[in-house]
Amino acid sequence: MAETLTMTAPLADRITVANTEALRRINTASPVLTGIRPAKEAIPELRGRVLLHAGPPVPIHRLCGPMRGAIVGALCYEGWAETAADAEALLDQGGIRLQSNHDAHAVGPMAGIISPSMPLFEVKETAHGGMAYAPINEGIGAVLRFGANDNAVITRLRWMQGVLAPALDAAVKRLGGLPLAPLMARALTMGDEMHQRNVAATSLFYRAIAPALAERNLRAEALSGILRFLADTDQFFLNLAMVASKAIMDAAHGIPHSTVVTAMSRNGVAFGIRVSGLGDRWFVAPSPMPAGLYFPGHTADDANPDMGDSAIVETLGLGGFAMAAAPAVTGLVGLPSAAEAVGITRSMNEITIGRSERFKIPALDFDGVPTGIDMRKVVRLEIAPIINTGIAHKRAGVGQIGAGVVHAPLEVFQQALTAFGERHA
């Protein structure tokens, strides 16, 4: 790429070339689910008493309620603490090291806690090289990602580790790996935007994996338990959409002079982005409060600031960016009409470098989703990326209390642009 320009080419031309390369990589990256592995085998960072979490790095004393609850659960799950009180003490006394998922090629929804024993989806990006990881979706109700950490949560995590993960791993390997992009492209033609709505993608994944699961001669009870868990979890694919998006956006990361945003993420306190041409530095601002609809009995007073690595799907051009593909989501996130959903997708076209060549929206006559956020356009037009999001209760373990949209804070794009300017001054 560098060869195509002389050293004296103006910066704008270099950026154009770099962003064209970023778009090419986004359009050609091929994430393939290759198996399910214990986190400690997949991620070298997970040696010793280390946990990974969603969003940019966060000091222990600033952890939000749900993330703290999830950490307590993970410490009990790992057997590093016997009780919640022991776990809190261990955490506060500095006995645990925290690290950002994104820094370990991983992503997780909401609190996004990954501990060494957890099984992770392993995704190989076969076009440009690279690996990405995500935990398996736990279903709904009281779940670790919202900070629940009681016995039922830990028991489910152990079942996922001992029963679900080995079966899924064997089935995926029997399939010779499962390419995720074609499945996602198809789900986008079935009303999923793959953040708030994954029912089509989950169903397609289910159909792909069930015959291979059945070939394994599991006991009927174990097999039907696995199939029932998958069938009951409409958002099961969210974690796969996230890890596929992470693998794709990592392929576009690290291109000198590229102004494309390669990660947007939140830890419940701070909202951070990374930019392709600016390495692994996070640009952060306070995490915004989602605007949306609350489930009965809850109000904005109960809400935690936005949280989770799930905005990686918007970074790719799905989720809020693909709102026009998912008119059934509009009511859920508080939009007044399907026309509004189309308007949001069109407005995201203003801040992206192109359209996806494979993720297409039938209702827009198969226009590709807006893909590759250009931080320059965000700053110049003051149009913030829109993220579809679940709203978590600020108290650990209560769970999801609503859904809505969040506008990424413009401040982080301004910071990144300033840093870019300084680097190339």
Place this chain on the structure above:
Amino acid sequence: MAETLTMTAPLADRITVANTEALRRINTASPVLTGIRPAKEAIPELRGRVLLHAGPPVPIHRLCGPMRGAIVGALCYEGWAETAADAEALLDQGGIRLQSNHDAHAVGPMAGIISPSMPLFEVKETAHGGMAYAPINEGIGAVLRFGANDNAVITRLRWMQGVLAPALDAAVKRLGGLPLAPLMARALTMGDEMHQRNVAATSLFYRAIAPALAERNLRAEALSGILRFLADTDQFFLNLAMVASKAIMDAAHGIPHSTVVTAMSRNGVAFGIRVSGLGDRWFVAPSPMPAGLYFPGHTADDANPDMGDSAIVETLGLGGFAMAAAPAVTGLVGLPSAAEAVGITRSMNEITIGRSERFKIPALDFDGVPTGIDMRKVVRLEIAPIINTGIAHKRAGVGQIGAGVVHAPLEVFQQALTAFGERHA
């Protein structure tokens, strides 16, 4: 209902009351899949050497190629003939009696042949009473419904009878029956119109049935074979959408003074309709040729006139009537744009008595599909019901050669209206 009007109420008022009742029944009918049964146990008409077929009744000497081929296959499958030549002779010598599916509360896609040994979906309409039946979808390629009748076709039918049907029946019974309307309503929010596109409904059905299938302790090979067959058949749910639609429209049939069309169907030669207030009489005209797109290597010269009971889904308000729900179908059936699909759904509102209260289209801000075709409106406005359809080769066994849309012939609605006028003169 009759009590609400005096005997001297003008006919138009009686029609309004009757059609209001028809719409109420369409909106409240509850089709539940209760099992899979051999046709001869389910349908009393199937005693002796009788076959059921799609569309209105048709004399043997006028049978179209694909339907004739399917009959030959069914005769071999039943063991009533050893070879295709024997089967042809048996048919031509009057050794087989043919009867319309609709006259036996059944529906079948394309040739729609039902023979006594075939397993049928059994659907109970639990709100108003009534049963409906349909054969199980055979998948794609060389299949009986397109007139293929070689050994592979017969072998597959025997596997469906001996392996697939008992397993599905046990799973459905283990679920305590499967209500079909909620599943269909959900699939409509996932881009299916349930005639040309059933991938979402099939996937949802798959998720519902697979855990119950797995509980049965089948051998791994049998279970994975069943799951693989279902997973490979995107249109598997078509037959279930048809039988559910039949059960719903039968609930609205036989209401005196109702001008609502309760069946539209084609036998590859004639196109027929039935009207709620006109009993079991068929009004027929020559079956039209579909307009659409042909698969490579085929042209309109190869096409059979439109065929199959599948237009029962349009009679309910799905398929072509719900085109706006399925923008991904537009290209397949030769429409230029998603806007055109919305236009078709809007135009079908002109000829229907109301909107569905449960089958809703997210892209139209959850407007219900146009439901309950009023033959008076069709005749007055000269707007023909639009049917999404597969195009069959006119030669038996070649299979599907394209897809498109068909306009129901206005003539049948004019005939029916004349008959209605004579009855109430």
